[in-house]
Structure formats: structure tokens, C-alpha cells
Amino acid sequence: MADYENKVHNIYFTANFNPTQMVRLFGTVTFNKAQGALQEVLMPDPEARLEGDLEDQDFDFENAPSYSDLDYKLLKFSLGVEYKLTPTVTLTADGDYADLTDNEGYIYGIESGSYFMIRTGVKLDL
Amino acid sequence: MTRLIKILSLGLVLLLGAGLAFAGDDNGLTEKYTLWIGGHYTDFNDYAKKAGEYNLGNDEFLPEFKLNYFSRSDRGIFRLDGHYYDDKNINAEIRTTISDVFKGKFMYRSLIKQASQNLLTEIEAREYFESTGVAGGKMLTHEILDPGADYNTHRQEILGQVSLLLSRKNNVRMIAAHRTILTTGSEQKISSNHCFSCHLTSQTAEVDKRKHQFEAGVDAETGKFDIGYRFGYRYFEPEATDASTYYDPAKHPLSGGAAAEFSSRVIYHDSTMAFSTYPTTEKTSHKVRVKGDVGKGRFSGAAGYSRAENKNTSLTTDAWSGSLNYTVPLNPKTRLVAKFAATRLSADDPFIDLPTWRDGATDGNEYNFDYTRYSALDRRTGKLTAELITRLNKKMTLSVLAGYDRVERYDYPLPDDGTETSKLIGQAKLRIRKGLKYSSTVKYRFESISDPYVSARGMFEESGHDVLTPLVPTSTWIFYFQREDLRYQDITTQPTQVHQFEWRSNYRPNNKVVVNLGVKGKYDKNGDLDSLDVEHFSLAPNLNFNLIPDQRWALTAGYAYNYDKSRLPVTVALFDG
Incomplete structure (x- = not known):
């Protein structure tokens, strides 16, 4: 028997700010931390149950729990601004950033990486 | 791709045609267009497939645009929303409503998903x-x-x-x-x-x-039903x-x-x-629904039949289902909600035709392992619940629910020698409301399950195999699958007892602040297993703030935590050639 534990934390903050009628600022920050781990594996003692010569058998399960450890951190930022040039024309700019830290790796290997996106444009309200 | 373009074009033409038809009528016509044109640049570092799971994964600049159009007239509403992010991530939706006669919706959604490689x-x-x-x-x-x-x-x-109104009589x-x-x-x-x-x-x-x-159907109102x-x-x-x-x-x-x-x-x-x-699969289904008033209460019921077929193997599964819900006020402050649902599932039992082991052996040491595989899908299920909801006073509402579920797997593990799982359910929920300022809900649910689903093959193996009988008369060999007879201990992760607790609250001291606080907890265990100790525990608190200090600011912040712990059997794979 063994215990498997999962712990997931999620923190988020979003803000919308309109300092003037022409400008809007917005942003989001999220942080996610997820951990999963198998605790000590309690196996029955096979040498006490089986008959015959077991000198070549290795029933050491000491490292078994570490195989399934998971430890991810994901930090995401999003920021944007809109500026109204005229009642019908608005300039926009925003960006996203995501940074994933994989401290353990699993069947896919270490998956740490980051993503960055910046976007600009013009909006027409007709 | 040609077929896709034809489908897209046909849908667009039909709905745009419908939209233009009433847009041409300018009685009270209101229109609003929003067009956004721009571009984005993406950049990835290290491993891109997880952090950028729904992106193309390239460091590049791409054009992007959005279009929103809304119009309303005396005859109806037309709406178009589209977003082109890149050639693999596109969303488009058109909705049209013409009085109460016609409603139409066309949607195209495209996305890409990256996948990692199992090393x-x-x-x-x-x-x-x-x-x-x-x-x-x-x-x-x-x-x-x-x-x-x-x-x-x-x-x-x-x-x-x-959706098209065919006749105003009976709608x-x-x-x-x-x-x-x-x-x-x-x-x-x-x-x-x-x-x-x-x-x-x-x-x-x-x-x-x-x-x-594809789905087609007809609805009608016949006065009472x-x-x-x-x-x-x-x-x-x-x-x-x-x-x-x-x-x-x-x-x-x-x-x-x-x-x-x-x-x-x-x-x-x-x-x-x-x-x-x-496999290539095909499924057809029929469903009839009826609802109406009976006595002082209101009921709704449905009956259905479906058949699914694996076209590669010609194996079929038949499913029959039925449900009945009835709600009736017992007095001005109390009502009863009763629900019943039943299903029957029947799958083909294929004959597994295997080559004869040691076919043609001159010593007679051959064996035929052909068998019929009976389906564990074969089952009858029934669910019955009754919930009593009563308003205790102006601030509090109490509901008490009792239920019973039953699953009969009549061909598992052996044909006509199945297992039956029964579940008794009890639940109480109290809701407290103080105007718009404060509300809170507390819920507790208990389930007691007898004979939850278990693997019929057991888990542990007794030492030695001299108690097994060779299948082939002229051989002393024992086959691997025969060793299943040495196994003991039913194995399952399904519980026999479940306790669930939930608390939700909402506090709004004024129009500028809203606070939500809650927690969910669950504990279950199986106490019917000889030497296994299966249990699960989870706890999930959450806190959320919404703050609007003035007309310029809107802030949201929150925290959620999820803890899960499972005690389960672990097996180690051994191989010996």
C-alpha cells in the first residue's frame, strides 16, 4: 500500500483601470504550483512468503516512490493598454508571458519553458 | 479540405442570407460594427510544448484580426463574431433570430494542440x-x-x-x-x-x-403536455x-x-x-420527451433507445433508457422533488477464434483455446431520489434528500453470474440568506455502497502452483493465465463509504466589495477488503475578492488550494522471460 498526495495552489489577481475616458489599462497575474508524490511504498516481505533460493532476487523498493514525483510551477502575466484616438478609433497593445518550471520531469522529460506574445492593433467602432 | 470548404460556405451563405433578408428591412434597424486589425509576435524558450501548448510553437510575427457585427430590427437580431489568430486558431460564430419563427446558428472553431513525446x-x-x-x-x-x-x-x-416554427397551433x-x-x-x-x-x-x-x-426532431405543445x-x-x-x-x-x-x-x-x-x-463507428438514437402538469405537481419524462456499432468488427451495443421527474408542492413552504432513471445496456459477446496450440502435434499434445468473451458492459441500472425542500423562515431553506442506486452487471465476471452494486444516499443542505448582503450554503452528503465494482481476477497470488491442473492431458505445463486461479483478494479503488462536506458563502457589505469564501471536503474508504486499506481524502478551500473602489478601478483577487490524498494498492511488475 502507498499514499499518493497532490497539492495544488492557485493565486490570481486581475485589474482594470480607466485613468481617463481615453485610456484603459488591464492586467492579470496568475501563479500555479502543483506537486504530486507517492509516499513510502509498504510492500509485503516476499522472502517471508516465497519458497526456494532467493539469493539473486532484489526486492528493494526504496527508490520506487521517487519515480512518480511531479513538481510544476506556472507563472503567467498579461498586460494591456487601449488608447482611444477618436470616438471610433482605438489603438491597442497587450502581451502575455508564461513561464513553466518543471522541477522533476516525468515520462516526457523536463518540460520547463517559457512563452511570450506581444500584440498591437487598431480597433474601429462603426 | 474541399468538403470542409463546401460545408463552411453553405453554412455561411444560408445564415448570411437570412441576416441580409431582415437587415434589408430598416424598420427600427440598429447596427454596430467593431473591426480590430493587428498582429502578434510569439517567442518560445526551452521546451515550448507545455508553456505554449495551444500555439504553433514558432518564433514569428503573424497578422491577426477580429470582427464583430450586431444588428437589430423589428424583425429580429443578427450577430457575427469572428477572431483570426493564426491559420490554426480561428473562431467564428453567426446567430440569427427572425421573430419567433426562425433561429439559426453557425459556428466554426479551430485550434491546435501540441503534444509531448513519451521518452x-x-x-x-x-x-x-x-x-x-x-x-x-x-x-x-x-x-x-x-x-x-x-x-x-x-x-x-x-x-x-x-429551429423553425412550423405551426403556431400547438407551437x-x-x-x-x-x-x-x-x-x-x-x-x-x-x-x-x-x-x-x-x-x-x-x-x-x-x-x-x-x-x-446529425440531430433532427420536433417539439409541440398539446395543451396539457x-x-x-x-x-x-x-x-x-x-x-x-x-x-x-x-x-x-x-x-x-x-x-x-x-x-x-x-x-x-x-x-x-x-x-x-x-x-x-x-475503429469506424456508427450510432443511431431515438428519444421521446414529455412534460406537463399532473395534479398539483409538474412532471417530465423521457425514454430513449440507441444502438452503436463498430463497423470494423460488426459488434453492436444496445442501450435503453428512461427517466421520470416529478415536482409537487406539499404546502406553501414545502415541495417534493422525486426523480427516477433506469438504463439497460447490452453488448455483443464475440467469439474469440484462436489458432490451435501445437496444431497437428502427433503426440496429441495440442489444445483449442477458443472462447466467448462476455461483456462487462452488460448491465441494468436504476436511480431513485426524493428531495424535500422547505422554507424554514424568511432567511433559511432546508433540503433533505434520500436516494438509492443499483447496478446489476449480469455478465461479469461470468455469464448470468454477475455482481450487484447498491448505493444508499443521504444528503442535507441548509441555505441562509440575509437580503443581498449575505448568503451561505452548508451541505453534507453520505453514501453507503455495497459490493462496489471489483476486478474479478484478484490481486495477490498464493505461493506454488502444484494445486493447478494441466489443461493439456499429455502435458504437465501450467499456462500463465491458469495462475489466476491462485489469486486472492478482490481489488478495487471504489469506496463503500463516502462523506462529502461543502460550505459556500457570499458577503456583499456594499456595492463596491464582494467576498466569496468556501471549502469542499470529501473522505471515502473501503472497509470490505481483507488486507487492503483503500481510502481517499480531498480538501479544497477557496477565497475570492471583487473590489470596485471607484468608477475607474475594478480589481479581482483570489486563492484556491486543492489537496488530495489516496491510499491505494501498488503493484510491481516482475518479468521472468
Whole structure:
């Protein structure tokens, strides 16, 4: 028997700010931390149950729990601004950033990486 | 692709035509357009497939645009929303309503999803003799034929829905809907060789899956009752070429000999064969619904039948279902909600025709392993709940629920010798409300389950096999599958007792602040297993703030935590050639 534990934390903050009628600022920050781990594996003692010569058998399960450890951190930022040039024309700019830290790796290997996106444009309200 | 373009074009033409038809009538016409034109630049560092799971994964600049159009007239509403992010991420939706006669919706949704590669690094073990320090010949290995492969799938969904009023008398309305889902790209497929050359092989396989769903029906109001009928059809077919792999010649894993002996135990070897294939499937369904008033209460009921077929094997599954809900006020402050649902599922039992073991052996040492595989899907289920909801006073509402579920798997583990699972449910919920300022809900639910689903094959194996009887009269051999008779201890992770607790609250001291606080907890265990101690525990508190200090600011912040702990049996795979 063994215990498997999962712990997931999620923190988020979003803000919308309109300092003037022409400008809007917005942003989001999220942080996610997820951990999963198998605790000590309690196996029955096979040498006490089986008959015959077991000198070549290795029933050491000491490292078994570490195989399934998971430890991810994901930090995401999003920021944007809109500026109204005229009642019908608005300039926009925003960006996203995501940074994933994989401290353990699993069947896919270490998956740490980051993503960055910046976007600009013009909006027409007709 | 041509078919996709035709479907997209037809849907667009029909709904744009409908939109233009009433847009041409300028009685009270209001229109609003929003067009956004721009572009975005994406940049990835290190491993891109997780952080940028739904992106193309390229460092590049791409054009992007959005279009929103809304119009309203005396005759109806027309709405168009579209967003082009890149050539794989597109959303478009058109909705049209013309008075109460016609409603139409057309939607196209496209997205890409990156997939990582299973490195198979855990598939690596070799026999080792500790006393002599020598590695043995029995081993488990893996092979990646496509290291660093870039797997991703592109999913496109096209949906069209129309609803048309056929007659104002009895409000007879026809509905029809069609959905197509196309999935293309590449994926990882892993083939497993026979035990005599125990290794896994990974390769890239093409993905091209097509699913079509069609639904049509009619609804009507007949004065006292509302009735409806739905016909459903679903067809799934894989268009990609099947992945294939080479299966090694059957022979002894160490000496390479005894080929005839080993090959007589397998259906195929020393050949290239398709593996991990998707079946072509078809499903048809019929459903009738009725609702209306009976006595002081209101009821709704449904009955359905569906048949699903695997077109590759001609195996079918039949399902019958029925449900009945009844709500009745017992007094001005109390009402009763009763629900009943039942299903019956019946699947074909295929005959497994295997080659004769040691076919033609002159010593009579041959055996026929053919058998009929009875389906664990075969079952009857029934669910019954009764909930009493009463308003205790102006601030508090109490509901008490009792329920009973039953599942009869009549062909598992043996035909006509199945298992029956029963579940008793008790639940109480109290809701407190103080105007718009404060509300809180507390809920507790208890379930007691007898004979939850267990694997009929057991888990642990008794020492020795001298109690087993050889299948073949002229041989003393015991086959691996016969050792199942040595196994004991039913294995399951399903509980016999479940306790659930939930608390939700909402506090709004003024129009500028809203606070939500809550927690969910669950504990379950199985106390009916001899030597296993299965239990689960989870706890999930959450806190959320919404703050609007003035007209310029809007802030939201929150925290959620989820804790899960499971105590489960763990097995270690052993191999011995």
C-alpha cells in the first residue's frame, strides 16, 4: 500500500483601470504550483512468503516512490493598454508571458519553458 | 479540405442570407460594427510544448484580426463574431433570430494542440545476478524511431443549428443540427512486442479523424403536455493510414531456439502488422420527451433507445433508457422533488477464434483455446431520489434528500453470474440568506455502497502452483493465465463509504466589495477488503475578492488550494522471460 498526495495552489489577481475616458489599462497575474508524490511504498516481505533460493532476487523498493514525483510551477502575466484616438478609433497593445518550471520531469522529460506574445492593433467602432 | 470548404460556405451563405433578408428591412434597424486589425509576435524558450501548448510553437510575427457585427430590427437580431489568430486558431460564430419563427446558428472553431513525446525511459530493465555480479539475458527495452518528433493535432469543429416554427397551433417547432469535427496532425504510437522479445517501439503516426453528428426532431405543445422527439446519428471514421510495426519471430529469449514451441502460442509473429487502429463507428438514437402538469405537481419524462456499432468488427451495443421527474408542492413552504432513471445496456459477446496450440502435434499434445468473451458492459441500472425542500423562515431553506442506486452487471465476471452494486444516499443542505448582503450554503452528503465494482481476477497470488491442473492431458505445463486461479483478494479503488462536506458563502457589505469564501471536503474508504486499506481524502478551500473602489478601478483577487490524498494498492511488475 502507498499514499499518493497532490497539492495544488492557485493565486490570481486581475485589474482594470480607466485613468481617463481615453485610456484603459488591464492586467492579470496568475501563479500555479502543483506537486504530486507517492509516499513510502509498504510492500509485503516476499522472502517471508516465497519458497526456494532467493539469493539473486532484489526486492528493494526504496527508490520506487521517487519515480512518480511531479513538481510544476506556472507563472503567467498579461498586460494591456487601449488608447482611444477618436470616438471610433482605438489603438491597442497587450502581451502575455508564461513561464513553466518543471522541477522533476516525468515520462516526457523536463518540460520547463517559457512563452511570450506581444500584440498591437487598431480597433474601429462603426 | 474541399468538403470542409463546401460545408463552411453553405453554412455561411444560408445564415448570411437570412441576416441580409431582415437587415434589408430598416424598420427600427440598429447596427454596430467593431473591426480590430493587428498582429502578434510569439517567442518560445526551452521546451515550448507545455508553456505554449495551444500555439504553433514558432518564433514569428503573424497578422491577426477580429470582427464583430450586431444588428437589430423589428424583425429580429443578427450577430457575427469572428477572431483570426493564426491559420490554426480561428473562431467564428453567426446567430440569427427572425421573430419567433426562425433561429439559426453557425459556428466554426479551430485550434491546435501540441503534444509531448513519451521518452519511454522507464522501460529499461535487465536481469541481474547479484551473487555473481553478472547481468542476465532477459531484459525489457525500448526504441524511439522518431526522437524529437513534433506531435500536434489540429481540431476543427463546424456546427450548424436551425429551429423553425412550423405551426403556431400547438407551437410545432422543428429543429435540426449538424456537427462535424475534423482532427488532423500527428501523434505518438507505441507498439509492444511479445514477451519473448520484450520491448516497446515508438513511432510517429498520422492523425486524420472525422466525426459527423446529425440531430433532427420536433417539439409541440398539446395543451396539457409538451412533447418532443429527437433522432440522432453519429458516424466516426479514421482516414489516416494505419500505423504498422514489425513483430519479432517467436523464439526463446535467451537461446533463440524453440521457435516452433513459441510460435504455437501466438497468433502472429515475424510479420509487419497494423496496430493501435481507430475503429469506424456508427450510432443511431431515438428519444421521446414529455412534460406537463399532473395534479398539483409538474412532471417530465423521457425514454430513449440507441444502438452503436463498430463497423470494423460488426459488434453492436444496445442501450435503453428512461427517466421520470416529478415536482409537487406539499404546502406553501414545502415541495417534493422525486426523480427516477433506469438504463439497460447490452453488448455483443464475440467469439474469440484462436489458432490451435501445437496444431497437428502427433503426440496429441495440442489444445483449442477458443472462447466467448462476455461483456462487462452488460448491465441494468436504476436511480431513485426524493428531495424535500422547505422554507424554514424568511432567511433559511432546508433540503433533505434520500436516494438509492443499483447496478446489476449480469455478465461479469461470468455469464448470468454477475455482481450487484447498491448505493444508499443521504444528503442535507441548509441555505441562509440575509437580503443581498449575505448568503451561505452548508451541505453534507453520505453514501453507503455495497459490493462496489471489483476486478474479478484478484490481486495477490498464493505461493506454488502444484494445486493447478494441466489443461493439456499429455502435458504437465501450467499456462500463465491458469495462475489466476491462485489469486486472492478482490481489488478495487471504489469506496463503500463516502462523506462529502461543502460550505459556500457570499458577503456583499456594499456595492463596491464582494467576498466569496468556501471549502469542499470529501473522505471515502473501503472497509470490505481483507488486507487492503483503500481510502481517499480531498480538501479544497477557496477565497475570492471583487473590489470596485471607484468608477475607474475594478480589481479581482483570489486563492484556491486543492489537496488530495489516496491510499491505494501498488503493484510491481516482475518479468521472468
